[in-house]
Amino acid sequence: MTSRIDGSKIARRIRASVADRVAEAARSGRVPGLATVLVGDDPASAVYVAAKRRAVREAGMRDFHRQLPERATQLEVATVIDDLAHNPDVSGILLQLPLPAHLTAAALIDRIPVAKDVDGLTTASAGRLARGERGLRPCTPSGVIELLDAEGIELRGACVAMVGWGELVGRPLTQLLLRRGATVSVAHEFTADLAAVTRPADIVVVATGVRGLVGPEHVKPGATVIDAGIHRTSSGLTGDVRAAELDGIAGRITPVPGGVGPMTIAMLVVNTLRAAEWGAERQAVPA
Numbered sequence: 001m002t003s004r005i006d007g008s009k010i011a012r013r014i015r016a017s018v019a020d021r022v023a024e025a026a027r028s029g030r031v032p033g034l035a036t037v038l039v040g041d042d043p044a045s046a047v048y049v050a051a052k053r054r055a056v057r058e059a060g061m062r063d064f065h066r067q068l069p070e071r072a073t074q075l076e077v078a079t080v081i082d083d084l085a086h087n088p089d090v091s092g093i094l095l096q097l098p099l100p101a102h103l104t105a106a107a108l109i110d111r112i113p114v115a116k117d118v119d120g121l122t123t124a125s126a127g128r129l130a131r132g133e134r135g136l137r138p139c140t141p142s143g144v145i146e147l148l149d150a151e152g153i154e155l156r157g158a159c160v161a162m163v164g165w166g167e168l169v170g171r172p173l174t175q176l177l178l179r180r181g182a183t184v185s186v187a188h189e190f191t192a193d194l195a196a197v198t199r200p201a202d203i204v205v206v207a208t209g210v211r212g213l214v215g216p217e218h219v220k221p222g223a224t225v226i227d228a229g230i231h232r233t234s235s236g237l238t239g240d241v242r243a244a245e246l247d248g249i250a251g252r253i254t255p256v257p258g259g260v261g262p263m264t265i266a267m268l269v270v271n272t273l274r275a276a277e278w279g280a281e282r283q284a285v286p287a
């Protein structure tokens with residue numbers, strides 16, 4: 001029997017607990033706030049940003065949104081980010097990706113102060129993760145860790161196959177897993193024999209952007225399979241894993257939708273609260 005890991009339910013629990021803490025902070029006049037910055041009118045990005053803003057408002061936080069036109073210049077976007085960086089009411093800043101092709105994303109991301117970097121994508125946050133220092137971790141990888149914890153899956157000593165080494169998911173997640181004591185093998189597009197890497201694993205995490213890449217030939221019976229992929233098809237959302245074919249083989253599996261996706265939004269809400277707490281500490285003790 002393969003059981004499905006209910007990411008929506010775990011995410012709801014996390015968001016409710018953040019809402020309780022926000023209500024507590026609000027009683028002493030400190031309401032966390034998230035600023036989302038959306039450049040252009042990519043429909044998928046607009047849907048993601050709307051979902052993030054809704055989650056933030058539902059947690060009782062302030063929603064600061066900045067919409068810029070497709071033709072906005074590097075300097076115009078940078079000025080908006082700098083303005084938000086200096087605004088004490090803004091706890092966290094999220095620059096929605098991808099940006100229009102004429103903009104240099106890395107330089108804009110790096111304008112976000114490390115204590116407001118709720119997406120955990122700045123060079124400073126990546127460095128802090130690599131060194132195990134305090135910092136905000138990228139939302140999808142930390143959501144995967146929360147899912148595994150919520151399921152009571154032991155990470156220390158576990159053999160994990162990380163399929164995909166992308167900047168948003170695979171790379172930071174590899175580091176988080178290593179810090180939790182897992183033995184991690186990383187596979188990528190040049191891996192000659194993917195099954196040889198994934199078959200021995202107790203946990204297989206897939207984040208490649210390749211629809212249906214992983215199937216029964218890659219998974220040992222009883223293993224946990226986490227699918228971070230998201231693909232829009234005419235029959236709905238699907239992932240990087242051929243989930244139906246793993247029925248009766250995997251021990252547990254995350255569905256798409258309803259697995260990793262909702263956790264990403266829940267962790268954004270968590271990160272906004274953490275950013276607010278970190279910001280308040282910094283104000284109390286100037287660095």
Ligand SMILES: NC(=O)c1ccc[n+]([C@@H]2O[C@H](COP(=O)([O-])OP(=O)(O)OC[C@H]3O[C@@H](n4cnc5c(N)ncnc54)[C@H](O)[C@@H]3O)[C@@H](O)[C@H]2O)c1
Nearest residue numbers: 140164165166167168169188189207208209229230261264
């Ligand atoms: N669930 C969420 O909320 C969420 C959030 C972010 C990203 N994602 C999804 O996660 C996936 C990865 O995102 P990313 O930004 O890290 O991707 P990326 O494009 O930066 O990296 C993809 C990685 O997959 C590897 N890869 C490609 N083909 C492969 C193959 N045949 N075999 C093994 N590895 C292969 C590449 O080498 C690369 O390391 C995407 O599907 C994306 O949609 C989901």
